[in-house]
Amino acid sequence: MEPAALPRKLGEAIRAKRQSLQLSQEEFADHISMHRAYYSAIERGERNMTLSTLARVCNGLGVQPSKLMSDAGM
Amino acid sequence: MEPAALPRKLGEAIRAKRQSLQLSQEEFADHISMHRAYYSAIERGERNMTLSTLARVCNGLGVQPSKLMSDAGM
Numbered sequence: 001m002e003p004a005a006l007p008r009k010l011g012e013a014i015r016a017k018r019q020s021l022q023l024s025q026e027e028f029a030d031h032i033s034m035h036r037a038y039y040s041a042i043e044r045g046e047r048n049m050t051l052s053t054l055a056r057v058c059n060g061l062g063v064q065p066s067k068l069m070s071d072a073g074m
Numbered sequence: 075m076e077p078a079a080l081p082r083k084l085g086e087a088i089r090a091k092r093q094s095l096q097l098s099q100e101e102f103a104d105h106i107s108m109h110r111a112y113y114s115a116i117e118r119g120e121r122n123m124t125l126s127t128l129a130r131v132c133n134g135l136g137v138q139p140s141k142l143m144s145d146a147g148m
Binding site: 007 | 075077079080084122124125126128129130132133138139140143144146
């Protein structure tokens with residue numbers, strides 16, 4: 001696995017899951033108390049987030065990290 | 075999920091996988107070109123690692139992130 005692939009693929013999976021919940025980026029970022037610009041960059045795969053940030057996103061989406069990784073094909 | 079649980083559970087899963095490969099912490103840390111003390115802290119769940127560090131560890135262990143998360147029960 002190319003290490004840079006992980007943020008990108010995860011970002012795509014996060015976006016898909018968030019869209020399935022019918023929430024805008026802004027609504028979801030507010031829901032998890034995250035800066036909107038930072039959250040937007042996560043979806044674009046431009047942030048090398050930490051495990052605790054990943055946990056916050058997963059909690060907000062109501063999805064387990066293993067499932068999100070699997071959805072991302074990683 | 076309690077966010078602090080993720081590093082701890084992942085650390086345990088990483089340790090189990092590394093031990094199954096019959097490698098010491100020192101051997102494995104050297105193999106992935108990581109500082110031994112830092113790697114040791116990851117196994118103890120004391121590092122809030124980034125996605126790129128997680129990818130390095132997964133590559134070294136030969137395991138997919140989704141599988142490692144699943145092994146960790148997360």
